[in-house]
Amino acid sequence: MTSRVELRSATRPRLLRRPREAAFAIFWYVFLSCAAIVVMMPYIWMISTSLKGTEEIFTYPPTWIPREWHFHNYVDAWNAAPFGRYFFNSLFVAVIVTAGQLITCSLAAYAFARMEFKGKNVAFTLFLSTTMISAQVTLIPSYLLLKELGWLDTYMALTVPFLASAFGIFMLRQAFMTIPQDLEDAAKMDGCGRLRFLVQVILPLTKPMLASQALFAFMGNWNSYLWPLIVTTSKHLRTLQVGLRYFVGQEGGTQWGVFMAATVFVSVPVVLFYFLVQKSFVEGIALTGIRG
Amino acid sequence: MIKGESRSHPGAPASGSTRHNPIPRKPAKSWWKRWGEETFTAYLFLLPSFLVFAVFTFFPVIFSLVICFYRWNLPHQPVYIGLDNFKWLFTDPIDAPAFRQSVFNSFYYALGGIPLNMAISLLLARFLNRQLRGVVLFRTVSFLPTITSTVAVSVVWMWIYHPADYGLLNSLLLKLGLSPQSWLRDPHLAMPALIAMGIWKGMGYNVIIFLAGLQNIPSRLYEAAEIDGAGGWTKFWKITWPLLGPTTFYIMVISVINSLKAFAQMHVMTQGGPLGRTTTIVYYLYQQAFETFRMGKASAVAAVLFALLLVLTFIQFKVVGSRVHYD
Numbered sequence: 001m002t003s004r005v006e007l008r009s010a011t012r013p014r015l016l017r018r019p020r021e022a023a024f025a026i027f028w029y030v031f032l033s034c035a036a037i038v039v040m041m042p043y044i045w046m047i048s049t050s051l052k053g054t055e056e057i058f059t060y061p062p063t064w065i066p067r068e069w070h071f072h073n074y075v076d077a078w079n080a081a082p083f084g085r086y087f088f089n090s091l092f093v094a095v096i097v098t099a100g101q102l103i104t105c106s107l108a109a110y111a112f113a114r115m116e117f118k119g120k121n122v123a124f125t126l127f128l129s130t131t132m133i134s135a136q137v138t139l140i141p142s143y144l145l146l147k148e149l150g151w152l153d154t155y156m157a158l159t160v161p162f163l164a165s166a167f168g169i170f171m172l173r174q175a176f177m178t179i180p181q182d183l184e185d186a187a188k189m190d191g192c193g194r195l196r197f198l199v200q201v202i203l204p205l206t207k208p209m210l211a212s213q214a215l216f217a218f219m220g221n222w223n224s225y226l227w228p229l230i231v232t233t234s235k236h237l238r239t240l241q242v243g244l245r246y247f248v249g250q251e252g253g254t255q256w257g258v259f260m261a262a263t264v265f266v267s268v269p270v271v272l273f274y275f276l277v278q279k280s281f282v283e284g285i286a287l288t289g290i291r292g
Numbered sequence: 293m294i295k296g297e298s299r300s301h302p303g304a305p306a307s308g309s310t311r312h313n314p315i316p317r318k319p320a321k322s323w324w325k326r327w328g329e330e331t332f333t334a335y336l337f338l339l340p341s342f343l344v345f346a347v348f349t350f351f352p353v354i355f356s357l358v359i360c361f362y363r364w365n366l367p368h369q370p371v372y373i374g375l376d377n378f379k380w381l382f383t384d385p386i387d388a389p390a391f392r393q394s395v396f397n398s399f400y401y402a403l404g405g406i407p408l409n410m411a412i413s414l415l416l417a418r419f420l421n422r423q424l425r426g427v428v429l430f431r432t433v434s435f436l437p438t439i440t441s442t443v444a445v446s447v448v449w450m451w452i453y454h455p456a457d458y459g460l461l462n463s464l465l466l467k468l469g470l471s472p473q474s475w476l477r478d479p480h481l482a483m484p485a486l487i488a489m490g491i492w493k494g495m496g497y498n499v500i501i502f503l504a505g506l507q508n509i510p511s512r513l514y515e516a517a518e519i520d521g522a523g524g525w526t527k528f529w530k531i532t533w534p535l536l537g538p539t540t541f542y543i544m545v546i547s548v549i550n551s552l553k554a555f556a557q558m559h560v561m562t563q564g565g566p567l568g569r570t571t572t573i574v575y576y577l578y579q580q581a582f583e584t585f586r587m588g589k590a591s592a593v594a595a596v597l598f599a600l601l602l603v604l605t606f607i608q609f610k611v612v613g614s615r616v617h618y619d
Contacts, residue, residue, distance in 0.1 A: 028419065028422070028424065029424075029426065031419060032426065035416060035419075035430070035434070036429075036434070039433055039434050039492070039495070040436075042445070042448045042449065045448065045451070045460055046448045046451075060457040060458045060463060061458075061466075062460060062463050104344065105341065107337040107338070107340060108337060108338050108340075108341040111333075111334040111335075111337040112338075115330055115337075116330060117330055117331040117334040117335065118331055120334070126345075127338075130345050130349045130350075131605075132601075132602060132609075133349055133598075134553055136553050136555070136574050136594070136597060136601075137356070137597055137598040138348070138352035138353060138356060138594075139578075139581065139594065140581050140587055140594060141351070141352035141353075141355035141356040142348060142352045144355070144587065145348075145351070145355070160348075161348040163344045164341040164342075164344035166345075219439060222441070223439075223442065225441070225442060225443055225555070225556040225559075226559075226578070241441050241443040241444075241556075242443075244443050244444065244447065245556075248447050248560070259447060259451070260448070263448055267440050267445075270441070274435075274436070275432070278432050278435070
């Protein structure tokens with residue numbers, strides 16, 4: 001559907017020979033530096049506050065660099081709520097959902113990309129139509145269904161509804177269609193079945209697409225909020241996002257040093273992870289238009 | 293509709309299949325071998341995804357259309373009441389204004405920031421569309437807010453919007469000689485405050501889509517315009533802006549859809565307040581369903597939301613089509 005988008009400049013590099021270009025480059029750097037500082041400011045403010053003592057937090061004018069460094073905010077935050085458990089829940093759920101989606105999407109994408117069967121167009125349209133239905137709309141019936149099944153407040157409620165993805169199927173189908181048919185014919189002649197061909201040939205050849213798909217699934221699930229909020233009631237099943245909300249909500253909003261420390265350790269792992277994989281993430285978004 | 297590979301149909305005459313199959317053909321295979329096996333396997337491959345969609349998407353959609361017509365206040369049993377939920381939604385003297393306000397709030401949130409959002413994103417994308425050192429670094433930085441969870445971001449911005457003098461934003465206002473505001477507790481400023489945070493959070497995504505759009509514009513158009521003596525401003529309005537139209541429209545529709553679905557920031561930062569000024573449709577639905585447990589009424593709200601999102605998603609799909617083909 002889309003051609004591969006290269007996130008590089010269309011204009012060719014030039015040497016900064018003329019003074020006008022040099023002046024422009026300086027302006028360019030100043031402007032972008034200012035923009036970068038504005039974008040980063042909430043993060044810097046978060047980290048700065050997380051290291052301050054109570055007194056310094058409530059003084060005017062506020063300081064950017066703490067006069068005294070209070071690292072114990074982090075210890076206090078970690079001990080004030082079961083954040084270890086929240087981390088485990090978020091990680092466990094996101095990993096199950098990501099792995100499950102890759103399996104179901106690969107199978108369905110293979111069928112749509114490389115097989116001929118009756119009702120293919122109908123099935124494909126049906127699958128794609130699920131992207132038009134957002135979770136907010138099916139929230140109530142899904143909740144009532146899980147209630148009937150007795151799945152409320154279990155890991156089942158957090159994982160099973162997300163084990164398929166129409167976007168994932170669509171994207172993987174695009175990738176699977178690029179594998180030459182001759183390869184499959186040759187494999188078939190050697191007695192290789194479809195499933196084995198999928199696992200041993202197609203999946204290794206489409207690793208970049210699988211990786212970006214996994215990334216979207218993982219990030220989307222890790223950051224989700226509304227669904228885990230309504231289907232979990234007991235504390236030990238809360239995900240990190242829900243746990244952070246309750247932690248900040250219950251204290252009456254005064255211990256900002258501890259709150260910011262908790263927010264730092266909730267957000268920093270994702271930020272670090274993003275720095276590691278940002279290239280494929282950004283290219284994946286430019287390619288598909290899906291937000292994580 | 294599906295662009296399948298250009299291979300011959302399994303049921304096609306033998307001339308087609310000899311292209312791939314140089315070995316002399318065996319005696320005619322059974323119907324099962326030639327046709328049934330492939331269909332059977334294909335449906336087997338579709339089954340896991342289909343089961344999940346059937347149970348957690350198709351069934352809920354149909355089920356929600358049924359619940360709309362019932363009074364279902366948990367933990368009581370549902371009672372059929374016809375269109376009363378919708379009547380209540382549009383005519384009830386107490387609840388109809390609340391619902392109308394939530395619709396208004398949703399659109400305020402979705403549309404209020406659009407012009408500024410577009411302007412900032414496009415400006416940044418134009419700046420980043422150059423091959424100078426630092427582009428990748430800035431792109432990475434500008435994308436951070438998008439990948440950080442809404443809950444974490446909301447907690448930080450609650451602290452930035454803190455109504456006391458030592459709140460970051462108020463301290464900046466004081467430095468500039470302006471009076472401090474109560475931001476999230478001010479009925480007139482709460483929604484603009486949420487919108488501002490939303491622009492900050494969504495910018496990185498918009499910049500990347502704009503960047504991809506800018507790079508799809510052939511550079512020969514600019515070169516030709518330069519030969520004709522066009523300046524930077526003319527080039528922008530005569531080439532960039534019209535050719536970027538589909539991209540801009542796509543980002544606008546996507547922003548509106550995502551804003552209409554927003555929930556976490558309201559739940560963390562304002563709980564729909566002050567005076568219901570940040571109670572959006574989704575938040576109203578949440579209150580009806582999961583605070584007062586009126587499932588039928590909440591489903592009627594969901595039906596209205598569904599209709600709104602369906603129209604917008606349909607527009608988005610149309611635009612995606614034109615966005616892909618325009619160059």
